[in-house]
Amino acid sequence: MEQETIQYRPNLASCTPVVLLEPKRIQHHLQPPRSVPASSALGTALKRGHSHSNTSSVSSSKGGPVKRNKLGIRNYDYVEFYVGSAKSVAYWHVTALGFHLEGYLGPETGVRDRVSYFLRQNRLKLVITSPLQPEAYELHHYVTKHGLGVKRWALEVEDVEYAFQHAVDHGGIPVQTPHRLEDDHGYVSEASLKVYDDTELMLVNHDHYSGIFRPGFEAASHPWAKQSLSVGLQQIDHVVGNVRENEMELWSNYLDRVLDFEDFIYFGPGDISTRYSALLSKVVVSKDKRIKNPINEPYEGLKKSQIEEYLEHFQGSGVQHIAISTQNILHTIQALRSRGVEFIDVPEDYYRRLYEQNEKLPMDQKITEDLSLLQSYGILCDHEGDGYLLQLFTKPIGDRPTFFYEIIQRRNGAEGFGQGNFQALFESIEREQERRGNL
Ligand SMILES: [Fe+2]
Numbered sequence: 001m002e003q004e005t006i007q008y009r010p011n012l013a014s015c016t017p018v019v020l021l022e023p024k025r026i027q028h029h030l031q032p033p034r035s036v037p038a039s040s041a042l043g044t045a046l047k048r049g050h051s052h053s054n055t056s057s058v059s060s061s062k063g064g065p066v067k068r069n070k071l072g073i074r075n076y077d078y079v080e081f082y083v084g085s086a087k088s089v090a091y092w093h094v095t096a097l098g099f100h101l102e103g104y105l106g107p108e109t110g111v112r113d114r115v116s117y118f119l120r121q122n123r124l125k126l127v128i129t130s131p132l133q134p135e136a137y138e139l140h141h142y143v144t145k146h147g148l149g150v151k152r153w154a155l156e157v158e159d160v161e162y163a164f165q166h167a168v169d170h171g172g173i174p175v176q177t178p179h180r181l182e183d184d185h186g187y188v189s190e191a192s193l194k195v196y197d198d199t200e201l202m203l204v205n206h207d208h209y210s211g212i213f214r215p216g217f218e219a220a221s222h223p224w225a226k227q228s229l230s231v232g233l234q235q236i237d238h239v240v241g242n243v244r245e246n247e248m249e250l251w252s253n254y255l256d257r258v259l260d261f262e263d264f265i266y267f268g269p270g271d272i273s274t275r276y277s278a279l280l281s282k283v284v285v286s287k288d289k290r291i292k293n294p295i296n297e298p299y300e301g302l303k304k305s306q307i308e309e310y311l312e313h314f315q316g317s318g319v320q321h322i323a324i325s326t327q328n329i330l331h332t333i334q335a336l337r338s339r340g341v342e343f344i345d346v347p348e349d350y351y352r353r354l355y356e357q358n359e360k361l362p363m364d365q366k367i368t369e370d371l372s373l374l375q376s377y378g379i380l381c382d383h384e385g386d387g388y389l390l391q392l393f394t395k396p397i398g399d400r401p402t403f404f405y406e407i408i409q410r411r412n413g414a415e416g417f418g419q420g421n422f423q424a425l426f427e428s429i430e431r432e433q434e435r436r437g438n439l
Helices: 038-048 086-095 137-146 160-169 248-259 306-314 329-338 350-360 371-377 419-435
Strands: 004-007 073-082 100-105 114-121 124-131 149-157 174-183 186-195 199-205 233-242 261-267 278-286 292-299 318-326 380-384 387-393 404-411
Touching (some): 073 137, 073 233, 086 100, 124 233, 149 318, 160 174, 160 186, 160 199, 233 306, 248 278, 306 318, 306 419, 350 371
Parallel strands (some): 233 292, 318 404
Antiparallel strands (some): 186 199, 233 318, 261 278
8 A cells, every 4th residue: 555645844734634545445435534424334334243152141261372463553552632621631631640741732833723732651642632723623523522532542553554454454444544744753654443433543653753742743841741740650451432222242343353353351231230220341352462442331220321421421432431550559549649639439348348358368369458558549459360450440530421540450460350349330430420410
């Protein structure tokens, strides 16, 4: 495939690249498919969908041999949020979550219609973007409809053209075909595919770029750029989608087929439910398990589930939460709480049960952290085989009850998602829903 290069020019009205198309293989997308109607995307995926056998009970493929991903996916790369006020949201990530502001794009760098802040903490990379001018209609439309949300999340791949072509050949819905963004520091290659309504899944490679993030960004000179020290957030552990009824199979099949992923765990009817509500969940993973994508959909219950509340306020399917790993969750949560980050409350009897469970375990499987500290910081723990995971969920970070973060630490090879905490967690979320009048 002939890849086109875009020379970055500071006076460009927008940093959004022109969508360039390979002429033979996807000619039917000669008009940039930036706004593919949901119905046509779903129809395409449904026609090509296939069924999976493990659809009736909890199952797992863990323990099998590690396989290479056919697309050459290395790891998660960045996540871009569209928000109403990028400066405020970036400032909160710096002062409350310990990110460093490394790059900035906006009128001062020659881009007139939007601003973007590039934030980093260890291997975590975020971009926070807001529209400035009416012509940034795509941003305005997203923020008006969804509020603060994840517009795109990126996978770093060895070869963007190869990965994109493999994805499209296996049913991937193209949004941006492969192109290069270039300036004096080299070039960044990227392409994107559709996933969950207005969300884009980026394929990127920046092996040949030495500048800040990508062409168009310059070093940030804001006085709050390094306002706070890192709280030990390391990298993305998993990215979770909330989708409408009957979409979970559709999108899990899509990701399996398009990205060469495979089903990892399935939670069917009755596996995750409270007195009032229920949900279905399937986790798909890359074959080396570096990329993990749980997908939730609502299931019938007496009252409105947290997934339904999300879908109603996000106005559709999208990214529900991003889990971020830490190597010392006690330090991370203590630091985040001291900076005013709000977390979901854990039920009072949760720790009584955790103490009892831990007592019964053999010495080599006991929790090594001080349980009284876990309790005082409100951290959840879930045992799994010889290992366990520690996790905690923030309250929604924006104004709508939609996107939130999870902080997670895995011990001794734990690969799950806190299944044992679902009951306590969802009852806690329902109490929050009730306070908002949304249960
Ligand atoms: Fe999670």
